[in-house]
Amino acid sequence: MVDSGHRRQRIINCVAQLPYKIQLGETNDEWNIVPATGSSSLYSSIEYLNSEEKSKDYEQHVLGWTGEIGRESIPSRIFSSRNRDMNEDGEKGGADLHTKEERERDEDPLYLTNGQIDGITKDLRRHGKTDDHYNVDNVHPVWLLRRDQKRWRGFAENVLWPTFHYILKFSSDSGEKENLSWYDYVRFNEAYAMKIGEIYEKGDIIWIHDYYLLLLPQLLRMKFNDKDLTIAYFHHSPWPSNEYFRVLPRRKEILDGLMGADRVCFQNEGFARHFVSSCKRLLDSTSRKSKNKLGMEQYQISAYGGDIVVDSLPIGVNRVKLLEESFTKDIDQKVLAIKDAFQGKKIIIGRDRLDSVRGVVQKLRAFETFLSMYPEWRDQVVLIQVSVPSMKGGTNQIIRLEQQVNELVTSINMQYGSLNFSPVHHYYMRIPKDAYLSLLRAADLCVIASVRDGTNTTALEYVTVKSHMSSYNCYGNPLILSEFSGTSTSLKDAMIINPWDSVAVAKSINKALTLPREEKKALEDKVWPEVPIIQDWTDQFLSTLNDIVDEAHNTTDRKMTPALNRPALLANYRQSKRRLFLFDYDGTLTPIVQDPAAAIPSARLISILQKLASDPCNQIWIISGRDQKFLNKWLGGRLPQLGLSAEHGCFYKDVDDENWINLTEKFDMSWQEKVGSTMEEFTRRTPGSFIERKKVALTWHYRRADPELGEFYASELKKELDKICADYDLDVMEGKANIEVRPKFVNKGEIVKRLVWHHHGRRQDMLNTSKEKLTIGEMPDFTFCLGDDFTDEDMFNQLNDIEAVWRKQYSDQVNQWGGFGMYPCTVGSASKKTVAKAHLTDPQQVLDTLGLLVGDVSLFQSAGTVDLDSRGHVKHSDSSIRSEQAGARYAMKRQQSYKN
Numbered sequence: 001m002v003d004s005g006h007r008r009q010r011i012i013n014c015v016a017q018l019p020y021k022i023q024l025g026e027t028n029d030e031w032n033i034v035p036a037t038g039s040s041s042l043y044s045s046i047e048y049l050n051s052e053e054k055s056k057d058y059e060q061h062v063l064g065w066t067g068e069i070g071r072e073s074i075p076s077r078i079f080s081s082r083n084r085d086m087n088e089d090g091e092k093g094g095a096d097l098h099t100k101e102e103r104e105r106d107e108d109p110l111y112l113t114n115g116q117i118d119g120i121t122k123d124l125r126r127h128g129k130t131d132d133h134y135n136v137d138n139v140h141p142v143w144l145l146r147r148d149q150k151r152w153r154g155f156a157e158n159v160l161w162p163t164f165h166y167i168l169k170f171s172s173d174s175g176e177k178e179n180l181s182w183y184d185y186v187r188f189n190e191a192y193a194m195k196i197g198e199i200y201e202k203g204d205i206i207w208i209h210d211y212y213l214l215l216l217p218q219l220l221r222m223k224f225n226d227k228d229l230t231i232a233y234f235h236h237s238p239w240p241s242n243e244y245f246r247v248l249p250r251r252k253e254i255l256d257g258l259m260g261a262d263r264v265c266f267q268n269e270g271f272a273r274h275f276v277s278s279c280k281r282l283l284d285s286t287s288r289k290s291k292n293k294l295g296m297e298q299y300q301i302s303a304y305g306g307d308i309v310v311d312s313l314p315i316g317v318n319r320v321k322l323l324e325e326s327f328t329k330d331i332d333q334k335v336l337a338i339k340d341a342f343q344g345k346k347i348i349i350g351r352d353r354l355d356s357v358r359g360v361v362q363k364l365r366a367f368e369t370f371l372s373m374y375p376e377w378r379d380q381v382v383l384i385q386v387s388v389p390s391m392k393g394g395t396n397q398i399i400r401l402e403q404q405v406n407e408l409v410t411s412i413n414m415q416y417g418s419l420n421f422s423p424v425h426h427y428y429m430r431i432p433k434d435a436y437l438s439l440l441r442a443a444d445l446c447v448i449a450s451v452r453d454g455t456n457t458t459a460l461e462y463v464t465v466k467s468h469m470s471s472y473n474c475y476g477n478p479l480i481l482s483e484f485s486g487t488s489t490s491l492k493d494a495m496i497i498n499p500w501d502s503v504a505v506a507k508s509i510n511k512a513l514t515l516p517r518e519e520k521k522a523l524e525d526k527v528w529p530e531v532p533i534i535q536d537w538t539d540q541f542l543s544t545l546n547d548i549v550d551e552a553h554n555t556t557d558r559k560m561t562p563a564l565n566r567p568a569l570l571a572n573y574r575q576s577k578r579r580l581f582l583f584d585y586d587g588t589l590t591p592i593v594q595d596p597a598a599a600i601p602s603a604r605l606i607s608i609l610q611k612l613a614s615d616p617c618n619q620i621w622i623i624s625g626r627d628q629k630f631l632n633k634w635l636g637g638r639l640p641q642l643g644l645s646a647e648h649g650c651f652y653k654d655v656d657d658e659n660w661i662n663l664t665e666k667f668d669m670s671w672q673e674k675v676g677s678t679m680e681e682f683t684r685r686t687p688g689s690f691i692e693r694k695k696v697a698l699t700w701h702y703r704r705a706d707p708e709l710g711e712f713y714a715s716e717l718k719k720e721l722d723k724i725c726a727d728y729d730l731d732v733m734e735g736k737a738n739i740e741v742r743p744k745f746v747n748k749g750e751i752v753k754r755l756v757w758h759h760h761g762r763r764q765d766m767l768n769t770s771k772e773k774l775t776i777g778e779m780p781d782f783t784f785c786l787g788d789d790f791t792d793e794d795m796f797n798q799l800n801d802i803e804a805v806w807r808k809q810y811s812d813q814v815n816q817w818g819g820f821g822m823y824p825c826t827v828g829s830a831s832k833k834t835v836a837k838a839h840l841t842d843p844q845q846v847l848d849t850l851g852l853l854v855g856d857v858s859l860f861q862s863a864g865t866v867d868l869d870s871r872g873h874v875k876h877s878d879s880s881i882r883s884e885q886a887g888a889r890y891a892m893k894r895q896q897s898y899k900n
């Protein structure tokens, strides 16, 4: 199967749930594995990558949650391996369970031993090769064995899914439940990151699917310091307009999570556009539109100083397999039986999940209107509607919907039916695949009236089946498709309707049923080639991903800075005794704003700094480009425990001291006049720009000017200033929408050098340039340095240099994390140019991270790559150990009761 000498590209395909369901026996030593339902397109793509043809080039690993694990003794309609159902699109592992079964499963503590887990894993891999399963090798299950297994779906299904489908939900309990489900969501993503860590090899492509895993890209960047790591995310659901997306309480964390990807891809261009506008509004990113090598539109968005590609590629169906399965002798019989049952009548079909967005109510209303507007059709047409029970069954909303559907069906049948005939045949159940395929074939018309969906697989499958010549006059029968279905952008030549306009839908039904044969054929000829094919989708996705990565490799010397590993930081922090914090201010502790005077510290920042400073082991320094006045007013005046350095290292004020020391006292300041007048000249030319005059440094700001004009004059001014400054020993620095001038011999790096090479906790005397005699045990054992700008690179450089020296001098004294507790960390994206060793995306993440150190924020509030055990507890934590002990006791009891 594999070419010798040819290295296959490894792909780790991450799905929310493996294509299997696990049923445990009475003791946990037996189990049964059956195929999962739903996500048929995605699983077909995975199966394709596993095919002999593709596995010449790719080595695929499929990684996913096991889904809820049931028990065989619990009778269940859906757990029959022989009746492999074909679910409607998008349903994730649809758990159509009775309340009692659900209760029993929720209460099951699912204690599995390592041996049992290994056994099931082996069987999962073996099952991928049997006939009635998707053919997948290399399966890597993510185990999350806890009571109430539905918890792992909570946030994705109850918070994200409604928002992605334009449903506004208000939390019933001041958001507490939502917070808990968010922690589970973070853990779910963490569990994937950990599992990937076990199998990852350098150069792997990681392909992540759908909204259960929105945090995973960023977590992986945090975990792997690998510039060759490629991360692609495909979003299978709709992405709503920013007006809807921004109601999500965790909107920023979600976008941050996706910013770890190289590419984010959607089902259609509209969803991609919505995503880009969410990033613009919430992350302040910019975007550029271009075309990829296949001529398809894509966006390049820059957020936090790094780039990702956003594009769209509608998913498809496995045409060959579908036609093979649909045109068998057995199905011929079934089609005949349906035709016989409704002799002389036109058959309209529909198959939708019964939830609020699939439009079953809208369809029934339109059908009622149709029968009322066109009396000639009464008794001549039947609607066979299969409504698949939703996973959200039992909620008030679904119960109301069920009632509404029942009432409509009864009302239509009462008005237009007779003793012998009901115009609506409603089946509220999951039907087997052969029954579904027979319906597709027998239908004269299919109506899809969803009010919102990503891709509608039924629509694609219907058109595919109708494209096939066969008996029973079913070739090319039309499809009525809602304009609110994501699929309407692919199947442009279907009969597109607005499901809310029942009169118009009724007219379309009439038109569809009376279309002459030639017109039907003409329609079919147009719409059939519009159905995307899963093999092409998979190939195109991977080839365009390659182009994106190649371009990134060629155009820049691509270096991805890993996201800061917060759990490791926290552990190191807790173990250290002499901690030094070196913080830049603007863009690091506080977000960049239009007016420098408005960038004042938030109450949260002050409170966190206060808590940090109250620990006697901690020394905190703010090392900023700001002047003394500003720093005194907003920081020093409130927190005298802070050490301050102003104007990029020109001045400093020690911890618990009021006096500022001027390190530039002896420096000739005559340059200020020349530099000032040049800046004034440019201020006149650039409306909106202004000069910030500090004691030593001068800053020309252009953030409020027209962006293009500002950038143009900034580069002109830089050239002018470079000439002037050649006569003095000055630095001309390009900052964030500013140009700054200050003496060269002072910089933030010099301050950092003095602070680290110093007896921790003693008074500073930076005017004294002689080197202190120190041992490593007197200097900081934890140094956390944060900055967002070019000038902060001086600090990171110094720390890197010091660390290199220490590695030589004190090679035997590295800590358990393999270093000296130095954390130079930039604030910006992973692809930003920096010498820092890690990154945090923005000031909010900075505060979350500092909050973590002072105990204000839990690790699961903002994910951080934590190692979890198979039950979702933090590895080696008290709860993990307790749970292990309880598991052993439980296994013993269960075995004993089984023997008795």
Ligand SMILES: O=P(O)(O)OC[C@H]1O[C@H](O[C@H]2O[C@H](CO)[C@@H](O)[C@H](O)[C@H]2O)[C@H](O)[C@@H](O)[C@@H]1O
Binding pocket: 584, 585, 586, 587, 588, 591, 592, 593, 594, 595, 596, 597, 599, 623, 624, 625, 626, 627, 692, 699, 701, 703, 735, 736, 737, 738, 740, 789, 791
């Ligand atoms: O070293 P820092 O603490 O990061 O200070 C750098 C400069 O920050 C300020 O300007 C920048 O932030 C402003 C407020 O967000 C923004 O309006 C401006 O465009 C940025 O350039 C400050 O005004 C400068 O003096 C600092 O040197």
Ligand SMILES: [Mg+2]
Binding pocket: 584, 585, 586, 587, 588, 787, 788, 789
């Ligand atoms: Mg800054």
